[in-house]
Amino acid sequence: xxxxxxxxxxxxxxxxxxDQGFLDEQFRQLExxxxxxxxxxxxxxxxxxxxxxxxLMVSVExxxxxxxxxxxxxxxxxxxLKGSCSSIGAVRVRNECSRFREYYSQRNAxxxxxxxxxxxxxxxxxxxxxxxxxxxASRRAGPIRxxxxxxxxxxxxxxxxxxxxxxxxxxx
Amino acid sequence: xxNSSSRDESFPAGLRVLVVDDDPTWLKILEKMLRxxxxxxTTCSLARVALGLLRERKDWFDIVISDVNMPDMDGFKLLEQxxxxxxxxxxxxxxxxxxxxxxxxxxHGACDYLLKPVRMKELRNIWQxxxxxxxxxxxxxxNYDSYEDNNIRSRxxxxxxxxxxxxxxxxxxxxxxxxxxxxxxxxxxxxxVVWSVDLHQKFVTAVNQIGFDKVGPKKILDLMxxxxxxxENVASHLQKYRxxxxxxxxQNEEKTLGGAAQTELNVKERPGVLSQQSSLARQQQxxxxxxxxxxxxxxxxxxxxxxxxxxxxxTELALNDESWASLNKRNITRFGVMxxxxxxxxxxxxxxxxxxxxxxKDQQSITFKDFLEFRQAGQDHCFxxxxxxxxxxxxxxxxxxxxxxxxxxxxxxVDSKESKYMLLKCGLDSGSSQVSHGFVxxxxxxxxxxxxxxxxxxxxSDDKNSITSWSSLYSDxxxxxSIDSLTFPLQSCGFFENAGFHGLGAFECNQIAxxxxxxxxxxxxYNCEYLSDLFEAPMVDDGLFT
Numbered sequence: 001x002x003x004x005x006x007x008x009x010x011x012x013x014x015x016x017x018x019d020q021g022f023l024d025e026q027f028r029q030l031e032x033x034x035x036x037x038x039x040x041x042x043x044x045x046x047x048x049x050x051x052x053x054x055x056l057m058v059s060v061e062x063x064x065x066x067x068x069x070x071x072x073x074x075x076x077x078x079x080x081l082k083g084s085c086s087s088i089g090a091v092r093v094r095n096e097c098s099r100f101r102e103y104y105s106q107r108n109a110x111x112x113x114x115x116x117x118x119x120x121x122x123x124x125x126x127x128x129x130x131x132x133x134x135x136x137a138s139r140r141a142g143p144i145r146x147x148x149x150x151x152x153x154x155x156x157x158x159x160x161x162x163x164x165x166x167x168x169x170x171x172x
Numbered sequence: 173x174x175n176s177s178s179r180d181e182s183f184p185a186g187l188r189v190l191v192v193d194d195d196p197t198w199l200k201i202l203e204k205m206l207r208x209x210x211x212x213x214t215t216c217s218l219a220r221v222a223l224g225l226l227r228e229r230k231d232w233f234d235i236v237i238s239d240v241n242m243p244d245m246d247g248f249k250l251l252e253q254x255x256x257x258x259x260x261x262x263x264x265x266x267x268x269x270x271x272x273x274x275x276x277x278x279x280h281g282a283c284d285y286l287l288k289p290v291r292m293k294e295l296r297n298i299w300q301x302x303x304x305x306x307x308x309x310x311x312x313x314x315n316y317d318s319y320e321d322n323n324i325r326s327r328x329x330x331x332x333x334x335x336x337x338x339x340x341x342x343x344x345x346x347x348x349x350x351x352x353x354x355x356x357x358x359x360x361x362x363x364x365v366v367w368s369v370d371l372h373q374k375f376v377t378a379v380n381q382i383g384f385d386k387v388g389p390k391k392i393l394d395l396m397x398x399x400x401x402x403x404e405n406v407a408s409h410l411q412k413y414r415x416x417x418x419x420x421x422x423q424n425e426e427k428t429l430g431g432a433a434q435t436e437l438n439v440k441e442r443p444g445v446l447s448q449q450s451s452l453a454r455q456q457q458x459x460x461x462x463x464x465x466x467x468x469x470x471x472x473x474x475x476x477x478x479x480x481x482x483x484x485x486x487t488e489l490a491l492n493d494e495s496w497a498s499l500n501k502r503n504i505t506r507f508g509v510m511x512x513x514x515x516x517x518x519x520x521x522x523x524x525x526x527x528x529x530x531x532x533k534d535q536q537s538i539t540f541k542d543f544l545e546f547r548q549a550g551q552d553h554c555f556x557x558x559x560x561x562x563x564x565x566x567x568x569x570x571x572x573x574x575x576x577x578x579x580x581x582x583x584x585x586v587d588s589k590e591s592k593y594m595l596l597k598c599g600l601d602s603g604s605s606q607v608s609h610g611f612v613x614x615x616x617x618x619x620x621x622x623x624x625x626x627x628x629x630x631x632x633s634d635d636k637n638s639i640t641s642w643s644s645l646y647s648d649x650x651x652x653x654s655i656d657s658l659t660f661p662l663q664s665c666g667f668f669e670n671a672g673f674h675g676l677g678a679f680e681c682n683q684i685a686x687x688x689x690x691x692x693x694x695x696x697x698y699n700c701e702y703l704s705d706l707f708e709a710p711m712v713d714d715g716l717f718t
Contacts, residue, residue, distance in 0.1 A: 026289040033204045033292070041204060048197040079241065080195070083267040086288045087197040 006139040013133045022126050026089030043134050049088045050127055056081045057123065060116060071112060075104045081119070092122045184299030185210035188232060192222040192250065193239040193265070198288065202237065205292045219245035226258050233260060234302045237286075240266040240273065248280045255281040261301040265290060315367075315408040367409060371398065375409060 017023045027042075034041040056077050063073050078100045085094035096119045103111030189211050191202050199215045206213040214233070216222040219242045226233065236254055240247035251262045264277040267288040277285040283301040286294055367375070378395035379387050389407035396406070 029289070029291065030201065033201070033208065035208075037207075038204065045197060045200055048200055052195065052197055079267075083239075083241070083288055084195055084197055086267050087195065087201055089289065 003140060006136060010133065010136040010140045013129075013136050017129055017133065021091055022129055024089040024091045026086065028089075030088065043137075046088055046130055046134070049084055049090070050130075053081055053084050053093075053123060056084070057120060064113070064116070069109060069112075071104055071107070071109065074112065074116075075101060078104075078116075078119070090123075090126055093119060093126060096122050184302070187211045187299050187302060188234045189213050189298070190222060190226065190233045190236045191215045191238075192219055192236065192242070193217060194242045194244075195239065198239070198265075202290065202295070205290070205295050208292065209296050218242075219247070219250045223250060223253055226254060226260070230258055233258075235261045235263065235298055237263045237265060237298070240264050240268070240277070248276060251277070251280045251282055259305075261305050263298060263301065311404055312408050312411070315405060315412070371396075371401075372409075374398065375406070375413070379410075379413075 018027075030042045030045055038044070060074060060077050063070055063077065078097050082094055082097035082101075085091075085097060096115060100112055100115035100119060103109075103115050187209075189206050191199060191206070191213060193199050193202065193215075194217050196217065199217060203213045203215050214225075216225065219238070222236070222238070223245075226236070238247050238250055238254075242250075247264060247266075251264060254260055254262050261283045262281065263284045263286060264282040265286045265288055266273060269287045274285045283304075284298070374396045375392060378392045381395055382388075382391045387410070389403045389410055392410065393401060393403050393406045
């Protein structure tokens with residue numbers, strides 16, 4: 001009973017995420033990839049995304065501290081962020097990134113700054129929603145899933161052949 | 173999970189993929205997706221590391237997937253390097269799907285360009301790129317092995333060293349794998365064809381008969397009329413043949429160059445394309461490569477059959493033959509561009525020819541411009557003949573004071589859009605003429621000169637531009653950059669199978685053969701830009717000048 005309710009709740013949260021345009025098809029694709037071999041795949045990927053995007057945002061902030069603003073550098077960073085967004089289907093953030101790049105192409109510094117602020121807020125909103133979703137989803141799965149967030153941090157599949165491992169250490 | 177036994181499963185399971193992307197999230201996703209396709213995945217977030225890995229273990233991977241935007245190295249660069257050094261298929265990925273970017277990817281040699289977010293179904297199909305490449309290689313290797321002349325093979329080996337490391341030095345293990353994988357599809361394909369002397373003779377006869385510019389596997393096959401011979405056999409044999417010829421030519425040239433005391437090639441003085449008319453041209457009956465200025469199609473129809481049997485092939489250097497030996501400094505700048513016509517007996521042609529030769533002799537240093545002017549003046553006198561299907565050719569001729577032993581260079585526009593030209597060089601080699609031809613990417617020539625080539629109307633504006641750039645090339649006598657811009661295709665390009673003027677040949681340069689060679693090889697290795705350009709150039713293009 002408890003579990004089925006949790007199940008419905010999780011489904012509801014997810015649905016709203018889609019309806020409100022936070023996520024798109026890519027997220028569903030990720031879910032399809034999740035299987036017995038990697039039961040927390042989606043969550044791991046999402047964690048990876050937020051980690052990486054947070055890093056990018058920090059870099060952007062740092063770049064913004066230098067006046068005059070190095071718009072080119074900003075554009076590069078935002079481009080990376082955009083690519084990252086496409087990985088989990090973070091539509092709103094991604095669209096905002098596109099807008100940023102448009103402002104950049106017009107050399108509209110004010111537009112860029114305003115756009116970045118929106119990116120930040122969208123990013124934060126998405127993070128909140130996804131965290132809520134995973135909380136509910138974990139309840140759905142039951143107490144077995146106690147691993148939580150930290151597993152995703154290093155993302156090493158235990159079944160990876162040794163060769164892989166060597167190269168994986170390159171991405172923190 | 174994957175282990176070697178999984179390779180016994182049906183292909184494409186076990187395909188070994190290297191994924192390069194600086195985005196850790198994508199790396200994770202791609203790895204998962206590829207694993208789900210039963211591929212063996214290695215991930216890497218740094219391009220340089222990936223390159224090192226590839227270099228270290230050449231046979232460990234079947235295909236590379238790389239992102240375009242990476243911090244340590246441009247994805248396109250990586251693409252080029254991999255294509256050049258390892259000859260592996262590379263797939264590019266990006267979140268940016270702008271046509272220009274995609275085009276750039278293709279230009280640099282990507283076999284595919286995926287847009288992020290990448291779907292699993294797209295990844296499922298990547299094996300086709302591997303398969304395609306293997307098919308070409310297998311074809312080539314197989315026929316190659318059965319080729320009579322072992323010398324050729326060894327020469328080819330050393331020559332191709334830089335280009336087919338994977339092909340020749342394949343891991344046995346890997347080979348087995350591939351053979352297993354391709355077992356069904358490949359084994360049915362061919363009984364080995366042994367190219368006996370007779371068969372080869374038939375082949376050569378057929379090639380000569382068809383005509384240089386029209387030669388193609390299908391036509392040769394038809395002419396040869398040998399039961400059981402397939403088009404693929406002929407195609408790969410043709411390829412080898414071209415390689416063989418160019419090899420031969422190079423060797424002979426080296427011999428003659430090395431021997432004579434007159435091997436006073438002007439080194440680096442004013443490097444340029446030297447053209448000396450070979451006596452081949454004279455041999456080519458009455459009107460060697462025509463001195464007509466056709467305002468319409470330009471051909472060297474009759475010349476072509478003679479040269480047909482001596483086609484050079486890709487990645488070859490056209491080195492001059494012994495006529496270079498007599499070249500001296502001043503002659504470097506003496507050259508001209510001739511639009512050659514059909515080689516037919518000319519009433520008038522003879523006069524023009526003489527005039528031209530005289531003109532050349534009189535000039536101490538002819539520049540391209542001069543020639544064009546001369547040519548312009550000669551417009552009125554030219555006449556045309558109709559000759560269907562021949563390829564328009566522009567001949568670059570130069571003559572030395574020593575006279576009519578000038579090498580002929582035919583510049584043949586390959587693709588007017590791209591303004592690429594193929595250089596065809598006739599060399600003389602103790603009786604057998606040999607031809608090699610090469611590509612020059614005229615874009616690299618940054619035309620400075622404002623001279624307009626007026627080939628009458630036939631030239632498209634692109635052609636004009638390209639020839640214009642040639643003129644600056646010569647007038648500046650700074651051809652060293654041109655060497656850089658030589659284009660050489662990678663081996664086994666599909667276009668060889670089509671009739672026409674393919675192949676890559678050489679580029680004449682006023683340098684000692686070996687120096688030249690080393691320069692060119694370096695260029696070959698590192699100048700990928702043009703290599704991939706070649707891939708897109710259509711080989712046969714009728715009526716380019718019209």
